[in-house]
Amino acid sequence: MDFVLPHLLFLLILLPIISIAQNNGNVTIGNSLTATDNSIPWLSPSGDFAFGFHPLDQADLFLLSIWFDKIPDKTIVWYAKLDNPAPRGSKVELTADDGLVLTGPQGDELWRPDSIIGTVANGVMSNTGNFVLQDSNFSKLWESFNNPTDTLLPSQNMDIGGMLSSRQSETHFPKGRFQLRLIGDGNLVLNTINLPTNNPSEAYYTSGTSDSVTSNPGKQLVFNQSGDIYILRDNNQKLSLRQVKLESAAEFYLRATLNFDGVFTLYSYPKNSNANGSWTPIWSVPDNICVENVVLTGSGTCGYNSICTLGSDQRPICTCPKGYSLLDPNDQYGSCKPDFIQGCEEDKLSTGKDLYSFQVLTNTYWPNSDYAFLKPYTEDQCSKSCMEDCMCAVAVFRDGDSCFKKKLPLSNGRVDNSITGGKAYMKIRNNTSITLPNRCLPIPETKKKNHDNLILLWSVLFAGSLFVNIILIVAICVGAFFIYHKKLNRPTRNFNAMEVNLRCFTYQELVEATDGFKEELGKGAFGVVYKGTIEMGSTVPVAVKKLNSSFQDYEREFKTEVNVIGQTHHKNLVRQRGFCDEGLHRLLVYEFLSNGTLASFLFGDLKPSWNQRIQIAVGIARGLLYLHEECNTQIIHCDIKPQNILLDDNYNARISDFGLAKLLIMNQSKTHTNIRGTKGYVAPEWFRNMPITPKVDVYSYGVMLLEIICCRKSVEMETIEEEKAILTDWAYDCYREEALDALVEYNVEELDDKGKLERYVMVAIWCIQEDPSLRPTMRRVTQMLEGVVEVLVPPCPFLFSRTG
Numbered sequence: 001m002d003f004v005l006p007h008l009l010f011l012l013i014l015l016p017i018i019s020i021a022q023n024n025g026n027v028t029i030g031n032s033l034t035a036t037d038n039s040i041p042w043l044s045p046s047g048d049f050a051f052g053f054h055p056l057d058q059a060d061l062f063l064l065s066i067w068f069d070k071i072p073d074k075t076i077v078w079y080a081k082l083d084n085p086a087p088r089g090s091k092v093e094l095t096a097d098d099g100l101v102l103t104g105p106q107g108d109e110l111w112r113p114d115s116i117i118g119t120v121a122n123g124v125m126s127n128t129g130n131f132v133l134q135d136s137n138f139s140k141l142w143e144s145f146n147n148p149t150d151t152l153l154p155s156q157n158m159d160i161g162g163m164l165s166s167r168q169s170e171t172h173f174p175k176g177r178f179q180l181r182l183i184g185d186g187n188l189v190l191n192t193i194n195l196p197t198n199n200p201s202e203a204y205y206t207s208g209t210s211d212s213v214t215s216n217p218g219k220q221l222v223f224n225q226s227g228d229i230y231i232l233r234d235n236n237q238k239l240s241l242r243q244v245k246l247e248s249a250a251e252f253y254l255r256a257t258l259n260f261d262g263v264f265t266l267y268s269y270p271k272n273s274n275a276n277g278s279w280t281p282i283w284s285v286p287d288n289i290c291v292e293n294v295v296l297t298g299s300g301t302c303g304y305n306s307i308c309t310l311g312s313d314q315r316p317i318c319t320c321p322k323g324y325s326l327l328d329p330n331d332q333y334g335s336c337k338p339d340f341i342q343g344c345e346e347d348k349l350s351t352g353k354d355l356y357s358f359q360v361l362t363n364t365y366w367p368n369s370d371y372a373f374l375k376p377y378t379e380d381q382c383s384k385s386c387m388e389d390c391m392c393a394v395a396v397f398r399d400g401d402s403c404f405k406k407k408l409p410l411s412n413g414r415v416d417n418s419i420t421g422g423k424a425y426m427k428i429r430n431n432t433s434i435t436l437p438n439r440c441l442p443i444p445e446t447k448k449k450n451h452d453n454l455i456l457l458w459s460v461l462f463a464g465s466l467f468v469n470i471i472l473i474v475a476i477c478v479g480a481f482f483i484y485h486k487k488l489n490r491p492t493r494n495f496n497a498m499e500v501n502l503r504c505f506t507y508q509e510l511v512e513a514t515d516g517f518k519e520e521l522g523k524g525a526f527g528v529v530y531k532g533t534i535e536m537g538s539t540v541p542v543a544v545k546k547l548n549s550s551f552q553d554y555e556r557e558f559k560t561e562v563n564v565i566g567q568t569h570h571k572n573l574v575r576q577r578g579f580c581d582e583g584l585h586r587l588l589v590y591e592f593l594s595n596g597t598l599a600s601f602l603f604g605d606l607k608p609s610w611n612q613r614i615q616i617a618v619g620i621a622r623g624l625l626y627l628h629e630e631c632n633t634q635i636i637h638c639d640i641k642p643q644n645i646l647l648d649d650n651y652n653a654r655i656s657d658f659g660l661a662k663l664l665i666m667n668q669s670k671t672h673t674n675i676r677g678t679k680g681y682v683a684p685e686w687f688r689n690m691p692i693t694p695k696v697d698v699y700s701y702g703v704m705l706l707e708i709i710c711c712r713k714s715v716e717m718e719t720i721e722e723e724k725a726i727l728t729d730w731a732y733d734c735y736r737e738e739a740l741d742a743l744v745e746y747n748v749e750e751l752d753d754k755g756k757l758e759r760y761v762m763v764a765i766w767c768i769q770e771d772p773s774l775r776p777t778m779r780r781v782t783q784m785l786e787g788v789v790e791v792l793v794p795p796c797p798f799l800f801s802r803t804g
């Protein structure tokens with residue numbers, strides 16, 4: 001028995017290979033494939049093509065596809081169009097009624113071919129690369145050739161209405177931005193679409209066979225066995241597209257692919273190359289996609305603000321201009337964002353005049369994006385006018401007297417060598433940060449004296465001796481080191497979900513819990529939150545957060561982080577009840593809090609009482625202190641703002657969304673270019689080349705504390721006088737001029753408690769110091785709020801940026 005069993009198993013595994021290889025590509029009803037690493041595909045009789053699950057770069061995901069099986073990299077020529085790839089364990093089965101049915105590991109249907117009329121008798125993986133479903137009379141009910149993706153193979157033709165659609169990138173198969181279509185008037189066109197809709201932009205290539213220009217319009221795009229590509233006209237004349245002659249087409253594999261970057265290319269690959277060959281481009285359209293693709297709506301060939309240069313193989317190269325970087329670091333062909341903030345508001349708030357410098361580019365052009373055309377104008381006038389105009393992103397001077405001013409986002413950027421003498425002046429912000437003029441006047445005498453006295457006191461206490469002071473400083477440092485060290489050595493246990501009492505939900509359970517994600521509670525930076533109920537002994541209301549797709553790449557980190565979040569227990573943090581981690585579905589389940597967000601509480605119609613607000617401010621500080629210092633792993637929130645603070649039945653503040661920012665900054669920690677957080681609450685170090693520490697939360701807390709004190713938003717441009725628009729500045733002005741009553745709009749409740757009011761404002765000013773090292777820790781903040789330690793006179797918070 002021991003002996004026979006392995007052999008039997010071996011035979012069972014081998015059986016399908018043998019049967020399919022001998023069956024001329026014939027796949028019978030009931031046959032199925034499962035997405036695993038060693039699943040054996042359905043092969044064509046020659047073995048050139050295979051139909052099955054192709055493993056993707058992302059772990060545990062597979063693409064149902066057809067590929068060249070004898071080529072080492074298994075080039076894909078057709079794939080099932082799915083929103084998400086199939087997870088490991090998915091299954092495709094040939095059935096009589098529906099042809100092919102692709103189901104996920106849980107049996108949920110992921111895909112099936114549309115429009116099958118009749119009963120399927122069998123499937124055939126043919127030697128041309130066409131997968132056909134046929135009935136008992138051998139008539140074709142469905143074929144992959146009539147449902148192309150981004151590639152045509154020899155003998156695969158395209159009729160009017162037919163379309164190729166590019167993928168997102170070489171290795172990502174969701175729908176991309178480019179299309180090749182034979183449209184109703186007989187024209188073959190290439191165009192971009194405005195994702196996520198299919199709304200096409202202007203074509204950047206046309207074959208010129210539309211019925212409006214010829215009495216003989218096109219009716220079919222033909223790609224024949226000799227590798228010729230032509231348009232068959234109504235009168236059966238041919239308009240040849242491919243001029244190059246290919247010797248002995250039979251010795252090459254051929255494919256014509258609409259590349260993810262919009263170039264339609266015919267490739268050849270020598271069949272007998274002993275694993276040494278490569279796909280060689282032998283023809284492509286358009287000739288210069290950078291110059292020929294100009295759209296009014298949409299970004300053009302590259303993303304917004306990106307500049308297109310033509311590579312040697314007629315393929316575009318997209319690069320971000322200096323001072324700009326990729327919005328998605330993994331998408332080289334995507335949009336670029338400025339690494340600085342540009343806007344009239346920001347410019348107005350800045351000191352000095354040398355805010356920007358120019359990068360001068362020659363032969364670079366943006367045909368659209370103009371908002372002003374100045375003529376006649378000199379080159380000097382042109383650059384100067386852009387420099388002084390807060391709307392202007394780039395000025396192009398050309399033809400000796402023409403000045404085009406352009407605004408963001410720039411589209412259709414390209415290097416165009418046919419433009420001679422043109423110059424583009426691109427504005428890049430200097431390394432100065434935004435500061436306010438005249439903010440930092442000397443502190444009034446009375447306060448200064450107070451400050452001096454304190455310093456004096458310190459000096460007296462420490463005996464005024466330099467030596468003693470040095471000893472003291474050393475002692476403090478050594479002490480601090482030991483405390484820090486102790487913290488590092490604190491045992492960190494590796495919890496798993498069970499130990500921390502988190503429930504692991506299936507996606508289906510959460511679909512039911514939220515009634516199909518029916519009631520939306522809010523949208524955050526990380527995803528959408530829905531209301532639901534779960535059974536935990538009794539029916540418990542919960543908030544279910546569906547994390548957005550940017551979390552998909554962080555599989556291991558997600559698990560770690562969920563455990564970290566799960567271990568946090570504090571009365572000022574929102575409790576996590578469970579999570580779901582199923583394929584692409586990442587969800588977090590939190591307790592539901594009835595009283596909404598601090599934002600709606602503070603900025604609503606009714607002004608909440610001073611005592612309630614104080615209680616909330618202290619609660620948030622304690623919650624942050626816990627995250628920074630008291631839980632097993634230090635958690636930096638990165639997005640502290642009133643929208644992320646929830647209120648429970650007793651109006652206790654509860655911090656939400658903690659622990660998630662880390663997942664998103666992990667990969668970016670070296671560059672610091674991706675700013676997490678929300679404008680107005682973001683600490684200045686995000687904009688500078690400085691490490692991100694818990695002090696970013698202290699900064700945001702300071703801004704929010706002022707909002708709690710004043711019951712207004714940190715930035716209010718429309719409704720308030722100019723000098724009050726930026727709360728941090730206004731608060732400091734009021735403090736400096738001892739006009740706190742103006743800050744709280746002469747409210748009796750606050751003014752009756754003037755000592756506490758002043759203390760809270762001072763704490764807030766300490767927190768919003770632009771120099772992170774001056775900001776107190778959250779421990780210090782709680783002590784100051786509670787009146788346990790004295791609050792010193794804060795320095796001007798804006799000083800740092802004037803020199804930096």
Ligand SMILES: *[C@@H]1O[C@H](CO)[C@@H](O)[C@H](O)[C@H]1NC(C)=O
Pocket residue numbers: 023024026027028122
């Ligand atoms: C496919 O295989 C099935 C079962 O082996 C057989 O009945 C059928 O005739 C075959 N069809 C073709 C076209 O070879």
Ligand SMILES: *[C@@H]1O[C@H](CO)[C@@H](O)[C@H](O)[C@H]1NC(C)=O
Pocket residue numbers: 118119135136137
């Ligand atoms: C096959 O062809 C015969 C004769 O033309 C016809 O009677 C029959 O209905 C056809 N079967 C299918 C499945 O189309």
Ligand SMILES: *[C@@H]1O[C@H](CO)[C@@H](O)[C@H](O)[C@H]1NC(C)=O
Pocket residue numbers: 224225226227228230238
């Ligand atoms: C392909 O088309 C070209 C141009 O019309 C023609 O010369 C050639 O014979 C065709 N080849 C095949 C295999 O039909």
Ligand SMILES: *[C@@H]1O[C@H](CO)[C@@H](O)[C@H](O)[C@H]1NC(C)=O
Pocket residue numbers: 273274275276
């Ligand atoms: C691969 O190509 C190189 C150069 O064309 C050749 O020298 C080498 O023998 C080839 N290797 C194989 C395995 O064909």
Ligand SMILES: *[C@@H]1O[C@H](CO)[C@@H](O)[C@H](O)[C@H]1NC(C)=O
Pocket residue numbers: 352354355356357358430431432
């Ligand atoms: C900004 O940069 C330009 C060019 O590098 C320089 O001339 C100017 O002085 C800079 N301004 C500041 C404030 O650094």
Ligand SMILES: *[C@@H]1O[C@H](CO)[C@@H](O)[C@H](O)[C@H]1NC(C)=O
Pocket residue numbers: 429430431689
């Ligand atoms: C700005 O500062 C950073 C780091 O201090 C430096 O790498 C960069 O080159 C500076 N940029 C400009 C335009 O001076």
